[in-house]
Amino acid sequence: MLFNSPIFIFVFLPLVVLIYALLNRGADKTLAKTFMVAASLFFYSYWNPIYLPLILASILVNFFIGRRLSVSYQANKESANGGRKRYLLLGVFFNVGLLAYFKYVDFFIENFNVVFAGNVETLNIVLPLAISFFTFQQIAYLVDCYKEGARQYSLLDYALFVSFFPQLIAGPIVHHKEMMPQFLSQTGRGVNWEFFAQGVTIFCLGLFKKVFIADTFSIWADAGFDSESPLSFFEAWGASLSYTFQLYYDFSGYTDMAIGAALMFGIRLPVNFNSPYKALNIQDFWRRWHITLSSWLRDYIYIPLGGNRAGESRMLVNLMLTFLIGGLWHGAGWTFVIWGGLHGLALVAHRLWSKTGLTMSRAVAWFVTFMFVNAAWVFFRAESLDSAVRMLSAMCDISTVRFGDIFLGVMQYYSPVPLPSLPVASGALIVSIATLQHLMIFGLVALTMPNTIQVSRYILYRGRFALSFNLRWSLVVGALFFISCATFIGDSHPSKFLYFNF
Amino acid sequence: MKSSPRTFLILSLVAFLGFGVAYILAFERVLGSPKLRVEYWTKALYDYKYYAAKQIEEPKLIVLAGSNGMFGINSNVLEKRMQRQTVNLALHADLDISFLYQQADDLLAEGDLLVMPLEYSYYESSDSFNISFVRYMMAWGNEIYLKNLSLLDYLGFIKAVPKLEVWLGLVSPSNFKRLDRTKEVLYPGPDGIVREVLRNNKRRNRVVFSGYSHNSLNLNGDIMASRSTQQSVRDIVSLPEKHDSYFEVKDEISPHFIRHFKRIQALAEERGAQVVLTWPATIRHAGLDLTKREDQLRIERLRSLLSASGIDLACNPGFFNLDHRLFFDTSYHLRERGAILRTEALAQCLSELDQQKGSSHKPVDWAKSLKILSHHESRMLGR
Numbered sequence: 001m002l003f004n005s006p007i008f009i010f011v012f013l014p015l016v017v018l019i020y021a022l023l024n025r026g027a028d029k030t031l032a033k034t035f036m037v038a039a040s041l042f043f044y045s046y047w048n049p050i051y052l053p054l055i056l057a058s059i060l061v062n063f064f065i066g067r068r069l070s071v072s073y074q075a076n077k078e079s080a081n082g083g084r085k086r087y088l089l090l091g092v093f094f095n096v097g098l099l100a101y102f103k104y105v106d107f108f109i110e111n112f113n114v115v116f117a118g119n120v121e122t123l124n125i126v127l128p129l130a131i132s133f134f135t136f137q138q139i140a141y142l143v144d145c146y147k148e149g150a151r152q153y154s155l156l157d158y159a160l161f162v163s164f165f166p167q168l169i170a171g172p173i174v175h176h177k178e179m180m181p182q183f184l185s186q187t188g189r190g191v192n193w194e195f196f197a198q199g200v201t202i203f204c205l206g207l208f209k210k211v212f213i214a215d216t217f218s219i220w221a222d223a224g225f226d227s228e229s230p231l232s233f234f235e236a237w238g239a240s241l242s243y244t245f246q247l248y249y250d251f252s253g254y255t256d257m258a259i260g261a262a263l264m265f266g267i268r269l270p271v272n273f274n275s276p277y278k279a280l281n282i283q284d285f286w287r288r289w290h291i292t293l294s295s296w297l298r299d300y301i302y303i304p305l306g307g308n309r310a311g312e313s314r315m316l317v318n319l320m321l322t323f324l325i326g327g328l329w330h331g332a333g334w335t336f337v338i339w340g341g342l343h344g345l346a347l348v349a350h351r352l353w354s355k356t357g358l359t360m361s362r363a364v365a366w367f368v369t370f371m372f373v374n375a376a377w378v379f380f381r382a383e384s385l386d387s388a389v390r391m392l393s394a395m396c397d398i399s400t401v402r403f404g405d406i407f408l409g410v411m412q413y414y415s416p417v418p419l420p421s422l423p424v425a426s427g428a429l430i431v432s433i434a435t436l437q438h439l440m441i442f443g444l445v446a447l448t449m450p451n452t453i454q455v456s457r458y459i460l461y462r463g464r465f466a467l468s469f470n471l472r473w474s475l476v477v478g479a480l481f482f483i484s485c486a487t488f489i490g491d492s493h494p495s496k497f498l499y500f501n502f
Numbered sequence: 503m504k505s506s507p508r509t510f511l512i513l514s515l516v517a518f519l520g521f522g523v524a525y526i527l528a529f530e531r532v533l534g535s536p537k538l539r540v541e542y543w544t545k546a547l548y549d550y551k552y553y554a555a556k557q558i559e560e561p562k563l564i565v566l567a568g569s570n571g572m573f574g575i576n577s578n579v580l581e582k583r584m585q586r587q588t589v590n591l592a593l594h595a596d597l598d599i600s601f602l603y604q605q606a607d608d609l610l611a612e613g614d615l616l617v618m619p620l621e622y623s624y625y626e627s628s629d630s631f632n633i634s635f636v637r638y639m640m641a642w643g644n645e646i647y648l649k650n651l652s653l654l655d656y657l658g659f660i661k662a663v664p665k666l667e668v669w670l671g672l673v674s675p676s677n678f679k680r681l682d683r684t685k686e687v688l689y690p691g692p693d694g695i696v697r698e699v700l701r702n703n704k705r706r707n708r709v710v711f712s713g714y715s716h717n718s719l720n721l722n723g724d725i726m727a728s729r730s731t732q733q734s735v736r737d738i739v740s741l742p743e744k745h746d747s748y749f750e751v752k753d754e755i756s757p758h759f760i761r762h763f764k765r766i767q768a769l770a771e772e773r774g775a776q777v778v779l780t781w782p783a784t785i786r787h788a789g790l791d792l793t794k795r796e797d798q799l800r801i802e803r804l805r806s807l808l809s810a811s812g813i814d815l816a817c818n819p820g821f822f823n824l825d826h827r828l829f830f831d832t833s834y835h836l837r838e839r840g841a842i843l844r845t846e847a848l849a850q851c852l853s854e855l856d857q858q859k860g861s862s863h864k865p866v867d868w869a870k871s872l873k874i875l876s877h878h879e880s881r882m883l884g885r
Contacts (some may be wrong), residue, residue: 197507200514469510478517485518486525486661 001046002496003257004211004488012043016165017264021191033156033183036265040165044129051128055163058098062138063158065091066145073149084146091142095135102128107332130169132329134162136296141176143300157183166261170254170499172272173292182267192266198456199263201467201477205452206256208480209249211488213442215495217246220435225381225391233401236394238435243381244374245443247498248277251290254497256452271459275451277373280365282346285373297326316351320344330380335388339379346372525668529660532671533644536679540641542689543681544594546716547572548642549692550699551723552609555589561613563588566602568595568621570782570834575619576845577722583849586615590723595621595834596634599762601643604650606766612774616766617852619780619822621834622749625804627756631662640667681715726838727830738785738833739826745789746833751803760811767813778855779808779815781822783844785833792823798868817851820871825879843882847875 001008016039023032045052065087072084106122113120141161153161153176161179162168224231224239231239252273262269272291279285286294302322308315320341327340360368375392382388394400454461467473488495505513532538555564563586565571571592580588591605602618610616631639639647640663651659679689690698699719703709709720711728718725738746763779770777784790791797805815821844828840836844 193507193511197510200511204514468504469507470504471513474510474513475517477514478519479521481514481518482521482525485522486665 001043003254003261004207004484004495004497006488009207012039013261013264017191020265025190030156033160037156037159037163040160040163040168043165044163044168047129048126054098054128055130055134058095058134058138059159059162060155061094062091062142062162063155065094066141066158067152069142069145070149070152073145088142088146092139095139095142099131099135101125102131104328104332133171133173134168136173136293136300136329137162137175140173140296140300144176151180153180164262164267166258166265166267167269170251170258170497171290171292172255172258172270173296174269175292178270179267195263195266197469198458198467199260201260201473202256202263202452202456202458203260204477204481204484205456206253206258206260207484209253209256209452210497211484211495213438214246214250214253215487216438217242217249217442218495220432220438221246221381225383225387231391231394233394233398236391236397238439240374240378240391240395241439241443242435244277244377245439245446247377247380248273248446249442250498252452254499259453259458268458271453273451274453274459275446277370277446278366279369279373280362281369282343282350282372285369286343286347293326293329297322301325316348319347319351323347334385335379335382338385338388339376342372342376342379346376526660528668528672529663532668533640533648534642535671538637538641538667538671540637541681542642542679543714543716544638545642546681546689546695547593547719547723548646549695550716550719551589551591551593552605553692553696554721554723555591555609558587558589560587561611561615562586563615563617564606564609565590565592565617565619566605567592567619567782568597568624568834569593569832570595570621570784570836571619572723572725573727573830574783574834574836574841574844575724575848576726576838576841577720577724579842579845580849580852581722583846584615584852588722592619592723594638595623596632597638598631598635599624599627599759600651600655601635601639601647603762603765603769604647606769607650610770610773610775614770614773614775615852616770616775616777617780617848618766618777619782619848621782622804624759625755625808626749626752627758631659633662633664636662636664637667640671724841726841727835728838729830731827731829731837732831734831735785735826735829735833738789739787742788745787746785747789748784748833749800749804751800751807755807755811755813760813763813778817778852779813780817780848780851781815781819782834783836783840784823785826785829786823787826789833790823792820792868793872798866802866816855817848818866818871820866820868821847821851821875824875825883827883828879839882843878846878 001012003009016036020032020036020039023035041052041055044055068087069084069091072087102125106125109120109122112118157180160183161174161176164174164179167174219242221239221243224235225243227235227239255272259269259271270292274288274291276285276289279288302318305318305321306314307318310318321344323340323344324337325340327336327338327343330336330339375395378391378395379385379388382391450461450463450465453459454463455465456467555562563580563584565575565577565580565588569592572590575590575592577588577590591609599620606616636659639659648656648659681687681689689695695716699716699721702717702719703721709718709726711718711726718727720726767777769775786792790800792801801819805819808815824836824840824844828836828843830837830840
């Protein structure tokens with residue numbers, strides 16, 4: 001079930017909020033939690049029920065291994081127990097094995113066939129929804145059980161932590177230490193109206209970002225990246241910038257909707273985006289983009305590899321490895337590996353640059369960072385390496401610049417009456433003045449305005465755009481919700497979120 | 503003034519509903535407004551064709567399609583061969599299949615034969631209404647189309663309207679309905695159009711082609727382009743970037759098309775009429791060349807996809823992919839000679855169907871068909 005589908009917005013979410021609030025009024029929370037787990041599993045299996053046993057098995061196996069690790073930790077605090085380590089490895093292998101089977105087997109077979117001229121048939125395995133996310137969450141849980149003997153939760157609480165539907169499909173990647181205390185403290189309070197109103201506002205902002213902004217950018221991004229004919233300079237830039245902003249508005253819109261939906265139940269999910277395109281260097285970018293993934297990679301890959309504790313050169317290797325793994329996590333393909341590798345290299349370069357003591361102006365720093373991120377997204381989006389290289393080549397080929405086309409396009413677009421005598425600008429199907437207009441408006445919003453998490457006061461923000469429960473904000477929320485509904489209602493298939501593919 | 507969270511939520515809901523109601527009111531206010539940026543020449547054609555169809559009381563032959571039918575069917579030829587009065591309602595391929603259904607609903611009577619040589623784009627249409635159709639219907643389709651839609655379809659239509667169109671319709675300074683985007687000729691209304699078409703046809707023995715206008719219509723509703731092949735057609739054939747491949751073979755036929763075509767079939771059955779879905783006229787060039795095996799397979803695949811949905815695509819497709827010199831100005835518009843040749847082939851097929859009284863499905867003998875076509879094309883072009 002998609003967050004941007006009428007069935008979710010007008011049926012599932014209101015019903016679950018209502019029933020959960022009613023069940024949560026009493027002193028006994030078991031019924032409310034059981035209902036929430038059932039609703040979440042229904043939400044998960046609504047898409048394709050065949051993977052319901054998979055997530056259930058994953059929850060059960062991780063719960064019992066985690067419990068075993070915690071119990072043994074309490075019993076043997078001082079000893080480096082080899083048996084405990086075996087349990088941890090078993091748990092990690094179980095999770096990584098699931099991910100490897102469903103996500104990487106076909107990739108492995110394809111590469112095996114290329115390298116060894118083999119003819120092994122791919123298995124055409126369909127990636128189970130959310131597997132990348134719930135696997136990472138549970139690996140973190142097992143590691144914490146091993147290292148710190150994480151508190152023992154009931155199976156119901158643990159199932160709720162993993163399956164809680166607002167964050168189940170595409171994050172934010174939540175940590176048990178953030179979530180469990182909230183689930184445990186959900187005493188019979190009924191609805192927290194302050195949280196609820198804030199949640200509705202954030203949800204509406206996220207919905208607008210997804211269906212109005214991101215889905216419009218997707219038209220030009222898809223046209224450009226899927227084009228079989230060569231792109232001109234402007235078309236290539238139009239398509240790549242459209243994808244850069246599509247991805248931001250799509251994923252941050254999804255995260256806003258997840259945060260908003262969770263708030264309606266009184267649960268605060270971690271912040272995942274903080275205006276990443278305002279970043280002034282690549283390290284800054286990763287502190288603002290998909291923050292929960294960056295934190296996970298840092299805590300469970302980079303630091304266990306040695307982090308910065310084993311000397312400078314080892315630290316640089318660790319950075320590269322962490323980002324190569326991060327790239328591969330996004331998808332089983334060389335384009336993702338290259339994307340991760342590019343970001344790893346950029347972080348290495350940033351580290352070395354920082355040590356020189358040289359500085360650059362904020363404007364230049366922002367420009368360099370943004371251009372790098374934009375170029376790297378080309379690998380992230382392209383279907384193949386060839387396609388990525390073609391796109392980047394077109395972005396550099398100024399011989400295809402036709403200023404006359406821009407003039408014609410502007411004349412056609414803004415003329416109050418049709419101008420039939422003007423020829424149509426070439427490339428009008430892939431990028432147009434509408435693309436430029438959309439990029440100008442929503443690009444500037446992303447680059448200069450406070451983000452949704454700030455204006456909704458989900459984090460500390462006291463600027464002039466801060467949410468206040470007044471008439472003006474009621475009009476804003478009503479208008480955004482109306483525009484969003486007018487955009488998506490009637491579509492036979494709501495558009496998928498980009499991160500559902502990962 | 504700050505309010506409680508509950509009041510805030512109620513106000514937000516009221517605002518949402520308020521915006522919805524305001525938008526629908528604005529949309530309804532714009533409907534039919536001269537301020538919309540749409541020419542009325544298609545409406546003028548519709549006015550006369552509708553009038554002509556209403557004049558026929560006995561069982562008739564109705565042609566319903568896009569402009570390949572309007573330019574490419576000679577009703578006089580059909581009338582002589584089929585021995586029944588014919589009206590050509592074909593208009594524009596941007597007009598949605600649901601619009602064609604409503605025309606059929608309005609005009610189909612017992613004993614009628616409805617012939618639909620639809621452009622290939624109909625089989626690929628998405629669920630959503632195309633922008634050009636939306637503009638036409640906003641400008642002139644309120645009474646004849648929108649008011650007959652179910653509530654769900656009406657909401658679907660409103661959703662397909664570019665929001666800017668509603669705004670432009672409200673604020674545009676224009677206040678006259680133009681028949682043509684270049685000449686500022688005012689639309690005189692349905693009665694005025696009918697009078698002009700009748701006058702044109704009475705004044706001359708044979709109406710003279712005068713462009714995309716009701717002034718080119720003959721009494722049956724055809725436009726016979728008695729001109730030579732234009733450079734635009736030669737470009738379509740010679741410049742690869744201008745090739746129109748007409749259609750892509752996908753895995754399925756548009757569910758939107760199937761839904762509405764089946765409604766037309768059911769309507770015909772209910773009224774004791776007959777429907778024949780058949781091929782449009784296309785240019786034989788690199789985009790679609792039925793002398794080539796790969797294009798023959800494309801066509802056969804399309805036919806089998808339709809057949810799998812219970813829809814027959816009648817007649818021999820080999821007779822409708824024609825020499826470019828028989829075309830006038832676009833990849834679907836035949837000139838008069840081409841229209842006669844195409845109509846003869848169509849009439850032959852309809853007669854055979856009438857005799858068979860059953861399915862038209864028999865394998866195409868491509869070699870034989872192409873030989874026959876080549877002979878007739880030479881005859882026509884040698885005139």
